[in-house]
Amino acid sequence: MYEISRGPLVWIAFAILIVGSTYRIISMARLAKKDKVVLPYMKWRFGLRSIMHWTIPYGAKNMRMRLGFTLLSFLFHICLVLTPILTAAHVFLWKESWGISWWTLPDTLSKVMVIIVICGGLAFVLRRISNPTVRFVTSASDYVLVGLVLAPFVTGLMAYYQLFNYQIIVIIHMWTGAIWMAMIPFTRIAHMLFFPLTRAYMGCEFGYVRGTRDW
Amino acid sequence: MAETAENQVVDPGLDESVKKLTPETIERVVQRVLTKESAARLKIYLETCVHCALCAEGCHTYLSRDRDPMFSPVGKMKNTLWELVKTKGGYLPRQSRIWPA
Numbered sequence: 319m320y321e322i323s324r325g326p327l328v329w330i331a332f333a334i335l336i337v338g339s340t341y342r343i344i345s346m347a348r349l350a351k352k353d354k355v356v357l358p359y360m361k362w363r364f365g366l367r368s369i370m371h372w373t374i375p376y377g378a379k380n381m382r383m384r385l386g387f388t389l390l391s392f393l394f395h396i397c398l399v400l401t402p403i404l405t406a407a408h409v410f411l412w413k414e415s416w417g418i419s420w421w422t423l424p425d426t427l428s429k430v431m432v433i434i435v436i437c438g439g440l441a442f443v444l445r446r447i448s449n450p451t452v453r454f455v456t457s458a459s460d461y462v463l464v465g466l467v468l469a470p471f472v473t474g475l476m477a478y479y480q481l482f483n484y485q486i487i488v489i490i491h492m493w494t495g496a497i498w499m500a501m502i503p504f505t506r507i508a509h510m511l512f513f514p515l516t517r518a519y520m521g522c523e524f525g526y527v528r529g530t531r532d533w
Numbered sequence: 534m535a536e537t538a539e540n541q542v543v544d545p546g547l548d549e550s551v552k553k554l555t556p557e558t559i560e561r562v563v564q565r566v567l568t569k570e571s572a573a574r575l576k577i578y579l580e581t582c583v584h585c586a587l588c589a590e591g592c593h594t595y596l597s598r599d600r601d602p603m604f605s606p607v608g609k610m611k612n613t614l615w616e617l618v619k620t621k622g623g624y625l626p627r628q629s630r631i632w633p634a
Binding site for chain 1: 569570571572573574576577578580581582583584585586587589590591595600602603605607608610611
């Protein structure tokens with residue numbers, strides 16, 4: 319089982335991720351061509367302006383209205399993306415398989431980032447349960463997705479500290495990580511693929527068409 | 534559905550036109566809007582919406598109704614568009630005045 323998880327499973331997960339993401343982006347681009355108002359109104363200046371305001375912390379009014387939540391969200395997302403790429407244990411595996419390596423996070427920082435992700439995820443779940451506006455539009459799939467995203471981080475931390483049975487935990491870690499990667503193109507997590515394009519379009523619709531701001 | 538002043542308004546133009554709608558017409562029009570007129574944008578917005586409800590604070594209707602979740606943008610979507618997309622124009626929400634039950 320370890321051999322399968324360490325080898326073919328990784329190939330399959332990355333393949334589904336890359337092929338699936340490419341398929342989704344291309345099919346969206348083609349659909350956008352059919353939608354007559356998308357491409358004619360896309361302008362670099364307004365698209366980039368909107369993206370810039372919404373990717374810089376506190377760049378948008380909505381972000382400035384909730385200082386704590388914005389901080390939480392940015393930390394969560396930054397740590398979520400950077401930890402799997404830069405953590406030493408993963409880079410070691412890349413070196414073992416492909417002979418390539420890159421700068422790694424110091425272990426302490428890595429642990430802190432994982433804890434930030436886990437706490438952030440739990441805070442999001444708490445918000446979902448307690449805030450009536452969010453609760454109204456929440457369904458089971460929202461909780462499942464948070465669980466799916468947090469599972470590799472929780473099991474990764476457990477594996478690092480060798481809690482319970484290391485062999486079992488590390489296999490669960492690899493499987494949950496692989497499932498998470500494969501599900502990216504086909505679930506709401508795809509917002510990570512599309513956000514530059516949808517954000518740019520909103521910037522153009524508000525900035526170019528209506529002559530106003532969208533941040 | 535929230536009992537607001539609007540629910541008691543009588544609108545003959547709307548009511549008479551609604552009586553002429555058939556489920557087939559509704560389904561055909563909804564399908565056309567979803568797949569042709571607003572296709573890419575609507576599809577992507579619906580699929581990337583993570584139900585965070587941050588849009589609520591930007592809606593004056595929501596704010597003026599004491600933060601009633603029914604009137605947040607995503608709440609309004611849930612009551613109407615999500616049902617329409619899920620049933621491809623076939624479902625007619627009972628409480629809504631727009632669709633004949």
